[in-house]
Each structure stands twice: as structure tokens, then as C-alpha cells.
Amino acid sequence: MEKEKRILVGMSGGIDSSATCIMLQEQGYEVVGVTMRTWDIPSHFSTPEQEQPDEILEAKALAERLGIEHHVADVREEFRNVIVQYFIDEYMKGRTPNPCVMCNPLFKERILCEWADRTGCAQIATGHYCRLEDRKEHRYIVTGDDPTKDQSYFLWKLPQEILKRMVFPLGGMTKTEVRAYLAEKGFEAKAKGGESMEVCFIDKDYRDFLREHCPDIDERIGTGWFVDSKGLKLGQHKGFAYYTIGQRKGLEIALGRPAYVLKINPAKNTVMLGDAEQLKAEYMLVEDINVIDLQELLECPDLSVRIRYRSRPIPCQVILLDEGHLLVKFKAEASAITPGQSAVFYDKGRVLGGGFIAFQQGIKKLIAENEERKHVLSST
Template identity: 45%
Template sequence: MEKRVLLGMSGGTDSSVAAMKLQDAGYEVTGVTLRLHDDGGRDAEEAARLADRLGIEHFEYDARKAFEAQVVRYFTEEYLTGRTLVPCTVCNNRLKWPLLARLADERGISCIATGHYVRKVCRDGRWYIAPAADADKDQSFFLWGLKQGILKRMLLPMGELTKAEARAYAACRGFQRVAEKKDSLGVCFCPMDYRAFLRRAVSPELLPGKGVFLDENGAFLGWHEGYPFYTVGQRRGLGIHLNRAVYVKEICRERNEVVLAPLASLYRTEMWLKDWNLVDETRLLGCGAVIVKIRYRKQANRCLVSRTDDDRLHVRLLDPLEAVASGQAAAFYDAEGLLLGGGIIL
């Protein structure tokens, strides 16, 4: 078997340890750092230094235009239509993995890898993403859109490790800096706060200006800063003080209104998905024991999924779920934890 792999190297702990693990497994590793946004090229420098020490080939690829068009613009447009997007889902499924595959093809390399904390398994001839051994780090939620062509050539060296083990491994190999790197936080192009990013990235005339908070009966509660700065399910940072806990229930773009309500009003028993991708429909549609997640962490609800006449997925939530935000992703898992697919919430 040919043992060459193209590894996405971000300069962080995980992809650095992934490079070492792939080498241990006998692979000839080529590293690529995708320049996704303007970070001054620091990630690439870090990755190049590490590649040099490991004796592996490394190159940088400028993907800023594609990232801007497919991820950043999509992200801002979704917020401007009152929807909430998970950019990491879009980036992984539409940009990062397909681009790794293309760059590997151009170099005649058959395998592609990242430092994602996930595993993969084959069932009845099809590949599925499976959760990582480290449940706290599991990143399967972001990868539901990958097709078989990509899944079958993926190598996932971090899937069996915990983060603590990854750090210990780097330290033991003499890569102290790699071992001690901080975890990356949130979305890479706006790590702290998407609202500050929107203010920077969107020209002021496209932002709607102040609007009103209403209660569920349409009564005025106060003023807000414009609907794009709010997310369904949000409680903190509303800038309004009532004598009860309230959450964003609905966003009405046309009228620049944000409806606030108690948590109990945010529960939904069904939702619809577009742009879906399933590994094997027969293992999901109409099947019992399917779990749906709409958040990266700490949420798993039972559901029944069917296909509608207009080619959407209808998800009946057997356990009602709160804060279902339009534009976010939903990922399906079976009882064993295998990722069956997912889609974008309408």
C-alpha cells in the first residue's frame, strides 16, 4: 500500500502531533498550511518550522479568496438575513477537506489527514465518522457534510488520543512548545465575538440600526442594536434588564424586531433541514434510535427523520429541543455514535 499523506497543518498542537503520529505509522507526510484569513502568516511559519524539524515537506496555500467567498461572506450574509451560521461546519465540509483532497490529487498523494479529534469506521462498505476517544474534544459534529470520496481517504491520527495524551506525547518527543500551545478558541476569523466582527466587516449602511425587543404578544420591551447582533436562544448580553429571565425566541428581519420569551417558549418538536448529506439513507429515514445534535456540546435528542416532497428532511423531535436557530447545523448519530449525516436548519 502506498504510504503518502497530505496533512493540514495549522501550527497548533493537534496537527503537529498528528504529523508525528503519521510518521510513526510509517507515512511519508507532506504538510500544507492553508492561509484562510489575514493572520500575518504566523500559522504557516509555525507549521513550516515544525515540518523542518520533523524532516517533512511543507507548503503554504493561499485560500483566502475561497475562504472569504465560501465562509466569511456566507456567515455575514446569514446574520444579515437573521439566521445563525456555524462557520466551522461550512469550512470543513465545503472548503478545507475538499481542498486538501484537491491538493493531494495534484501531487499524486492518496491519503489526506488533519488533527481533528474524530475516528472513522467502515460498515457495509461505507465509511462513517465516529466520535473521538476523547469525548470532550470530539469534533464529529462539524463533519456531517463529507462525502464518501473524502471519507475513504481520510487518516485521523488524533481520534484515539485525549488532548492530555497529545500534549504529553509532544513533550516526550522534545517538542515542548507544541505541547504547551493554547487551544484555539471559537471561530478562527472572529475568535472572541462575532458582533465586533460584523461591525468591522459589514458596511454601516447594510446594518439595520436600532430596533425593538418585543414580548411574545407583541408588546414593546426595549430597544436593541439591530437584529444581526442577536441569536435565537441567546440570553446573555441582550442589554435589557427585566425582572425575569428571557431568551431570544424569534428574529424578524423585515421589521428589525427581536422577540424575547421565557425558555419554556423556545422548545420545538420539529424542524426541517436543507442542504443535507447522508451516508446511507436506509440507516436514518424512518429509523428509531436516531440522535440529533444541533450544538457542538452537551445536547443529544432522540428524533424520527423523513424526507419531504420538496426534498427537505423533516425531523420530529421526540424530546423537545430549545433554541433551534435557523441557519445552524443538525447532525445525526446512531445508537453506536456513528455520524449518519446532517443538514442546515431552515
């Protein structure tokens, strides 16, 4: 079969990648599967005797049943050095990481490209719930038809050279339809399978994970102070890395009223607390941007931004500060602006690009400068 009809599928052994394999095979593709072994935790093994985790065994079984070529990529060491280290480093900087956002361009899709070249596959397919759209010379990610499963938010960092090889067969389906499709094809047990964890390498609480993989974290950070918006001390906390913006539960401090984390200052090891109203924001700073067409982003009349996975898109406009930074003005209510999380920009359902939410220090000065600039322009 010609190379154009050989397609590599990232097989996790789950519902979505299994449906992807079957669907592509029905469409006449010669499917090649690769399963990445990234991280071993006890819940990934059904029996103590297993040498490989469940997902690899399930992917192998599916490949054998479908008669497709299958490979296992043992990338545990690299995953630890790249993705897990990023996760730890971000918390140590007082930020809240997006491991899935980083994993796609830096790790999974890059490795899939390498395996596609190795196995003679022109294209790469995954079970992501999103679609693709070609405009002029660019390829854009578009939200999937199932709003509860849409995964476009996680893919904004994918470069064009990878996107132009990608195929997302499930983008036009809902999860319910995918389950029904698998059952119809004789994979009833698979169709009834459970969902995978949101962060694949976290088995319990992320704080326990940090302590396990960074044993000296408590010595390096130490206890610090909860403070209010005026800087007054409210009580001690366990260390800034154990908190995230917007957090209300697990603070272990009694103030006689609901309290939320407003800001984290890693330099001073302080965590600012306040009420829900204080979490609201009219602007935010975004850094490390990756945008397909910057002019389109700046001039888009229907621009919106999602500031966390599953959050609603918020209408906005953006001001370019310099090559890698944007000032975002919200046109509707926004809350809990969290450094380290992704800000993903949409024109209706089409992803124009994204960036990481920055620490918001100095934003008042930038807002004032922007308002002054607008005043000068309107006066001329």
C-alpha cells in the first residue's frame, strides 16, 4: 500500500484510540499503531505479575484482533525528564502547570512524528475530540462537535509542520456516538470502558506527588504566611507550591468567612487570601505566545479566550505589548487568573493560538499606559 494510505495511530488502549483505529481501517487505511509507555503507577497494572501496564496490553490485544502492525515506545525516562520535571518546576515557581498542553508538542506528537517516519506513514491520527480546517496556507484546530469532550484547548502549541500531518477522526462525533460505534463493531466491553485520568502520571493528590518526586521540597520552600490584600498576616501555610489561584478548600485556616487564594508570591513565600469578588479581573497578561496569524488575532471581531480547560470562552480583545506578550481585555466577567495555565484564543470555534498566563505584577501600569495611548490616538 502507498505511503499516503499508511497512517500511524497513537494507541492508548482506551475507547477513543480504539475507535480511531477501527474507523480508519474501514476507510481503507493501513493502520500502524504505537503505544507510548510514559509512566508506571500501581493503578495501571491489574495484577502484580504484569510486566507491562494495562493500556499496552489492551492496545496489543486490539491490534492483534484488527490485524494491524503495533509497536511499543518505552519513553519513560524522557517523559520524566521533560514533562514531569516541567510539572514540578512550575509548582516550584508558584505557577499552576498545564502538563497536557506541554506534552502534546514537546513529547507525544513529536514522538508520533518520529515513529511515522520510521514506519513509512505519511499521516498521524489520534483520538482527540477536535477538527481541522485549512485556510490559505495554514491549518487550524477547530473545536469538536461534543462540547463536553472538546480537546482543542490542549493543542494550541502544536506547530504547523505537525498539524499538517494530523488526522482527528472523532472530531465530528460525541462520546456517546463513539461508544455506540464501538459496540456496533463488536467491541461491547471496550465501549463500556471508563475514562482515563486527566493527568496521566498523578495517581492521588498532586501535593503528595511533589513530595515524593521532590523530597526536599518542604526544606527548600518552608512554611510561609497567608496574607490579605493589604499584606496583613492571617496565619501560616505549608508552602506556596501547595496552593493554586482560586483554591477555596484545603486551606486549613478559619477566617469566619469563605476565603480564596488570590495571589501567590514565591519570592516572599506568601499566599494572598480574599473573597470571590477579589478574584475577578478585567485584564490579564499572557506570555510565550504561539499564534498562527498575529494580525488576524489582533483584528478578530469575535475573539474569545478560554483561561482553563472546560471553562466558557470569554469575549475579549488583545493588545500586543512586544513579540511574546499580550495584554488581554475581557469583555465579560473573568475570574481566577492563574499563572501557568493556558490562555487559548478562538474565532468562534477556530483556534487562533494561545499563550501562558503570566504573573500579573505590573499589569496596572500597563493598563494605564494603554488607556493613555488610546486617549492620545483619539485626540489626534
